[in-house]
Amino acid sequence: MDSASIERFEASRDRLASLAYRLLGSAADAEDAVQDSFLRWQAADRERIEVPEAWLTKVVTHLCLDQLRSAHARHERAAGAWMPEPLLEGDPMLGPAETFEQRESVSLAVLTLMERLSPTERAAYVLREAFSYPHAEIAGILDISESASQQHVHRARIRVAAVRRGGDEGDPAATRRIVEEFLAAAMSGRTERLVALLTDDATAVSDGYGLARRLLRYTTRERVASYVRAGFKPTEAKRRLAGGSPAFHIALVNGSLSVLAVTGDRVVGAVAFEVSNGKVASLYGIAAADRLARLNEAWRQHEPDAPVIPAW
Template sequence: MALTFSDVDRFEAARPRLEAIAYRMLGSASEAEDAVQETYLRWQATDVGRIEVPEAWLTKVLTNLCLNQLTSARARRETYVGQWLPEPLLAGDPMLGPAETAEQRESVSYAVMVLLERLSPNERAVYVLREAFAYSHREIAEIMDLSEAASQQIFHRAKKHVAQGRSRSASGSGGAGGALAEGAVLGGVSGGVGSEIDEAAARRIVEEFLAAATSGRTEPLIKLLTSDAIAVGDGGGKVPARASAFEGARAVATFMRGMFKPAKSKRDLAGGSPDLYATTVNGGPAVVAVVDGRVFGIMCLERTQEGIVAIRSQVNPDKLERATRRWAAGDFGPPVIAEAL
């Protein structure tokens, strides 16, 4: 049966929620869009009039598509060049989904998005539906063809895995921290995974980080890092990025000092000298490198009260297309540093 205008409108009203679910499940905006479009094709091909609860039907179809995608993605990522990191989303992107509760904000933070990659497809789906979208275990059981008890067990297992991954960040493992902890974190909030941060606080964190990174010395950077800080990048085989992470404050500081040292080879690689902006990405502070209106790289800073515990850089151009489109449509203020390289 052909869809009526009302049927199409009903799907379009659900699209933002479906895209937000798919992004959290897949870690890729483009794959999320594809999954939602395939859900629409399934909606178009069915007898909509016989569907009693359209929202539940759409969520079930989307979840199954995402589960299939996650299974095949695991095989593809075994041959991925270098580190695989999720696609970062700029502040205000509707695909970030609901952000009313701490659980919702945390579920889409970049640090947690990285941790979700360690879960099995079923664990990830149950965690997202329960933690970020408050589906009951009864609803999840119906969506995923599980028993309610199985949904509860899977959720507790997934939450435990995420909590174990977060414990290192939440404890802030004893780095110097310095001015970052004292001057850039608002209201005594530690700034751990999932904490809410406003644009002003994010900008101060990024400004302090960039001042240290461009100073030409490692010591100012070391003072901002925890002792076991890491730095990792995703170039997807298209932009040079080290296959393994830098570990430890001094190693990370040395790497960052070299990264921010101006050089013609870097300008050639970026297609020009990038302007560096401060904003929030997936709810946390980030450096956005922009060349002639194109987002060349996004560096997400995970910080605790003790300092920056992780620096994750996305430079794979395939994972920056949506960010570039949103950058062109938004106003992100002046750069912190113009023509940095």
């Protein structure tokens, strides 16, 4: 392959990776899809490809659709063990973030909610909301009619909105104060204060350190508060699991303020917050090492702020 063809592909790599990540919710799977698209680009009759960006977008989209429809993916998602892979602010895989829709489409909350969509609905929604493709182009990418594209996006918007619980574009400083207060209450054991900081319909999802077969879900303020208090309560067993006494940092993960537990230079746990109207609406706790692999790569190259809690 000539250098010009490689350069043309590389110019699209970040955009393709961002598209694949939004469709699959997994950075590792997204990287595989982009690499597969490169192999197809390498083998293609490139002289006959009029618009390389459009061709590559279609190839990556269909590779992701094949993955979403695969027996393995269906089993993992149906088993209730699937959770999006979190990404640290600045990761190019997060893609465009100029509009609210683009930022929301990559949040852990929306990536989780998109599991309720069919693969085609998910693809149409992402192409429209995150990348602003017109319906005529979406139709060409997905091999459907333009009216079908409009219907898929409309249904997807309704389904996501129907179960959307939190996340607003409020004052970042005020949101940080809420997260810091929530963390302080969790560390002190003031469960009643945790309850007061939660919305009436607050939820929490945890991967149980990656040890549970299914995700752990909590759906009342009292149960969410109890889960949070138990999770943040320091114990010797947790210190051994974390490889030491972690410090706690606040950082942006998938556009949401998050608390990261860090031992040395390794993130051993992340809790992402969705805040709505001054209260915590949902939490996503992730501690499985494989889900934190890419975030850890970024963290080691990141210059973090001072920890809000220096040691557990």
